[in-house]
Amino acid sequence: MSEPEKTISTANEIVQAIREIVGPGSIALHEPSFDGNEWLYLKECLDSKHVSSTGKFVEKFEALISEFTGAKYVVSVVNGTAALQIALKIVGVKSGDEVLIPALTFVATANAVSYLGAIPHFLESDEKSLGINTFKLRDYLKANTQIESGLCINKITGRVIRAIVPMHTFGHPSDLENLLSIANEFRLILVEDAAESLGSFYCGQHTGTFGMAGALSFNGNKIITTGGGGAILTNDQSLARIAKHITTTAKIPHEWEFDHDVVGYNYRLPNINAALGCAQMESLPEKISFKRALFQRYKSAFEKISDAYIFEESNKCKSNYWLQTLILKKESQVVRDTVLEESNKCGIMTRPAWKLMTHLIPYRNSPSMNLEDTNSLYRRIVNIPSSPELIRVQK
Amino acid sequence: MSEPEKTISTANEIVQAIREIVGPGSIALHEPSFDGNEWLYLKECLDSKHVSSTGKFVEKFEALISEFTGAKYVVSVVNGTAALQIALKIVGVKSGDEVLIPALTFVATANAVSYLGAIPHFLESDEKSLGINTFKLRDYLKANTQIESGLCINKITGRVIRAIVPMHTFGHPSDLENLLSIANEFRLILVEDAAESLGSFYCGQHTGTFGMAGALSFNGNKIITTGGGGAILTNDQSLARIAKHITTTAKIPHEWEFDHDVVGYNYRLPNINAALGCAQMESLPEKISFKRALFQRYKSAFEKISDAYIFEESNKCKSNYWLQTLILKKESQVVRDTVLEESNKCGIMTRPAWKLMTHLIPYRNSPSMNLEDTNSLYRRIVNIPSSPELIRVQK
Numbered sequence: 001m002s003e004p005e006k007t008i009s010t011a012n013e014i015v016q017a018i019r020e021i022v023g024p025g026s027i028a029l030h031e032p033s034f035d036g037n038e039w040l041y042l043k044e045c046l047d048s049k050h051v052s053s054t055g056k057f058v059e060k061f062e063a064l065i066s067e068f069t070g071a072k073y074v075v076s077v078v079n080g081t082a083a084l085q086i087a088l089k090i091v092g093v094k095s096g097d098e099v100l101i102p103a104l105t106f107v108a109t110a111n112a113v114s115y116l117g118a119i120p121h122f123l124e125s126d127e128k129s130l131g132i133n134t135f136k137l138r139d140y141l142k143a144n145t146q147i148e149s150g151l152c153i154n155k156i157t158g159r160v161i162r163a164i165v166p167m168h169t170f171g172h173p174s175d176l177e178n179l180l181s182i183a184n185e186f187r188l189i190l191v192e193d194a195a196e197s198l199g200s201f202y203c204g205q206h207t208g209t210f211g212m213a214g215a216l217s218f219n220g221n222k223i224i225t226t227g228g229g230g231a232i233l234t235n236d237q238s239l240a241r242i243a244k245h246i247t248t249t250a251k252i253p254h255e256w257e258f259d260h261d262v263v264g265y266n267y268r269l270p271n272i273n274a275a276l277g278c279a280q281m282e283s284l285p286e287k288i289s290f291k292r293a294l295f296q297r298y299k300s301a302f303e304k305i306s307d308a309y310i311f312e313e314s315n316k317c318k319s320n321y322w323l324q325t326l327i328l329k330k331e332s333q334v335v336r337d338t339v340l341e342e343s344n345k346c347g348i349m350t351r352p353a354w355k356l357m358t359h360l361i362p363y364r365n366s367p368s369m370n371l372e373d374t375n376s377l378y379r380r381i382v383n384i385p386s387s388p389e390l391i392r393v394q395k
Numbered sequence: 396m397s398e399p400e401k402t403i404s405t406a407n408e409i410v411q412a413i414r415e416i417v418g419p420g421s422i423a424l425h426e427p428s429f430d431g432n433e434w435l436y437l438k439e440c441l442d443s444k445h446v447s448s449t450g451k452f453v454e455k456f457e458a459l460i461s462e463f464t465g466a467k468y469v470v471s472v473v474n475g476t477a478a479l480q481i482a483l484k485i486v487g488v489k490s491g492d493e494v495l496i497p498a499l500t501f502v503a504t505a506n507a508v509s510y511l512g513a514i515p516h517f518l519e520s521d522e523k524s525l526g527i528n529t530f531k532l533r534d535y536l537k538a539n540t541q542i543e544s545g546l547c548i549n550k551i552t553g554r555v556i557r558a559i560v561p562m563h564t565f566g567h568p569s570d571l572e573n574l575l576s577i578a579n580e581f582r583l584i585l586v587e588d589a590a591e592s593l594g595s596f597y598c599g600q601h602t603g604t605f606g607m608a609g610a611l612s613f614n615g616n617k618i619i620t621t622g623g624g625g626a627i628l629t630n631d632q633s634l635a636r637i638a639k640h641i642t643t644t645a646k647i648p649h650e651w652e653f654d655h656d657v658v659g660y661n662y663r664l665p666n667i668n669a670a671l672g673c674a675q676m677e678s679l680p681e682k683i684s685f686k687r688a689l690f691q692r693y694k695s696a697f698e699k700i701s702d703a704y705i706f707e708e709s710n711k712c713k714s715n716y717w718l719q720t721l722i723l724k725k726e727s728q729v730v731r732d733t734v735l736e737e738s739n740k741c742g743i744m745t746r747p748a749w750k751l752m753t754h755l756i757p758y759r760n761s762p763s764m765n766l767e768d769t770n771s772l773y774r775r776i777v778n779i780p781s782s783p784e785l786i787r788v789q790k
Contacts, residue, residue, distance in 0.1 A: 052615020220447020227665030266476035270622030
């Protein structure tokens with residue numbers, strides 16, 4: 001076979017293996033499902049006229065997330081980007097600071113840093129976790145930073161590196177044990193971007209609860225959705241109070257007076273979106289079990305494929321398998337675009353990883369580690385259909 | 396009667412006049428109503444699984460607002476604060492600029508300016524419009540600014556005054572004719588904070604469509620609600636395109652690639668909130684007519700009260716009467732707190748105007764005109780129950 005023929009043949013083999021699992025027809029990358037109390041709770045909002053800033057569902061939703069994740073305090077907000085922006089703000093990230101984030105992430109991670117006037121500083125990921133490569137990072141920080149007055153200083157830019165933000169890629173937990181140790185050694189505040197990892201655990205502890213604060217997202221493509229929504233997780237009561245205060249216009253409680261003591265944000269999650277979230281939380285364990293079952297099916301189907309494998313959680317992790325992740329072997333990376341083209345052409349929605357942050361116009365001049373492995377990962381990752389419904393309908 | 400006795404007596408007379416109109420029981424300041432297709436449209440979202448960034452309601456909602464307001468382009472967003480922030484950003488407000496806004500406004504007007512790194516500069520309001528006092532403003536700008544290279548420079552701070560943002564207080568249109576003329580004379584970009592004035596017109600043209608851009612809000616207390624939501628209005632196609640682009644993470648359209656060309660925002664209005672908005676828009680004309688009828692009833696009831704009057708639109712304006720506004724005469728301003736106490740005590744929710752921006756900790760050092768009239772207005776305004784339902788139930 002010629003090279004182009006081989007590429008087509010391999011791509012077809014891969015698409016065929018996906019088709020075996022997802023069944024016939026047009027298949028979305030990730031679709032939400034509303035089989036529980038969604039309708040009941042929305043109706044309750046309309047009947048009670050509480051669709052916005054009043055009503056019981058915001059508090060109920062926050063309690064459900066707290067119970068599930070083990071985070072002592074939960075502050076729901078309008079989306080995951082806002083959650084991360086506020087998480088970074090309450091831990092003390094300031095204009096002119098640098099914040100370490102993986103280069104392999106959705107742009108919101110970098111934008112949340114930018115909104116505070118801070119500068120994202122991009123890190124290498126590894127193939128084992130799809131998150132920050134902690135072994136390379138330690139060496140990098142040793143070589144490029146120094147501690148002055150208890151702060152981590154970037155020796156090249158002279159700026160304070162205030163925080164590190166692991167992002168649990170496609171739901172798979174990052175190497176939190178080493179991240180905590182690095183944060184401690186280099187005086188970095190750990191804030192987790194857990195937008196994709198509701199339902200994912202590391203050593204039995206929920207992602208998003210390891211750092212000073214964490215951020216969840218409930219966008220339409222996430223494991224549960226509120227239409228649009230997010231939440232800040234923290235175990236620190238005073239941080240939680242500040243988060244609630246500044247996300248609700250920093251209004252000082254009073255029966256009728258409008259007084260605000262800092263520049264706050266209008267980031268409150270509306271009651272109607274929280275109502276949807278409450279119903280979704282009730283079926284979260286089922287959704288996770290479906291997604292984990294879907295992983296097993298994909299894994300079996302790909303055992304016969306020599307050019308690619310399905311990403312699997314490591315021993316310490318229990319992943320929500322939010323987006324099932326196909327990884328091409330290095331020698332087969334040339335096949336990626338053909339897999340994307342052929343699968344989407346036949347109605348199976350797939351997509352590559354996000355363009356690396358260092359390749360985006362607004363961030364290409366930001367500080368960065370060498371991203372050799374991340375570039376390779378970017379060229380080899382394909383996310384494949386991941387809806388929990390794919391299991392339900394076939395059960 | 397002693398002074399305290401007279402205060403109580405006047406307050407009771409005022410509360411009695413309100414009670415005559417609103418009827419018995421506990422009365423909210425402003426309650427939404429959901430008597431149209433709200434159920435149907437929300438159910439459609441759940442049935443179709445389109446609750447978030449996909450689905451037909453966002454486009455439909457934007458078309459309905461465009462049709463009603465006459466704005467050529469409408470970009471819906473997550474709330475009114477985001478709408479104003481983006482409206483200011485697309486017209487070119489930059490970090491370090493000053494932006495003229497009334498001191499008598501909700502804090503979001505000032506915050507939207509702050510998010511861009513710009514500095515709010517506070518203006519005097521007048522009793523005739525409850526908006527910017529254009530006569531005093533012209534003199535103020537003549538004395539304190541100069542035009543250099545086509546830009547308005549604050550002679551005291553040396554900063555560029557980039558824009559002027561009238562806010563149509565409680566739904567009542569500001570003096571747009573003179574504002575346009577001042578904007579033109581002093582090279583200021585006009586952006587309207589029309590958060591409260593959906594359904595309000597000036598010389599037959601809808602508020603929010605006079606400047607380069609305008610912002611609406613659909614918070615739970617507004618004339619229509621989406622739970623939380625807002626919209627940017629503009630007649631400029633290129634500004635509209637930029638607004639849509641940067642409110643949807645500045646993603647460049649592609650079947651699967653994630654590329655973003657500027658630092659964007661995650662401000663998209665979810666489909667489920669837009670669905671609610673579509674149903675609400677259908678009953679907007681009815682809501683406005685109810686609110687205008689409610690004004691007439693209050694006006695009659697207050698004809699016998701010598702210490703206060705109900706704010707009435709001027710000849711050029713047609714107000715949505717979003718929040719009915721009781722104004723105490725100057726000699727009776729001492730009565731305000733007793734009116735607030737007595738009314739809220741007996742279950743009639745009332746509230747004063749917002750604390751002036753210059754009295755809030757984050758803004759007390761910002762530049763400001765002399766605010767003698769605004770201070771007086773603040774001490775004399777009481778918003779009284781304004782729900783359209785107050786007319787429907789008594790019809």
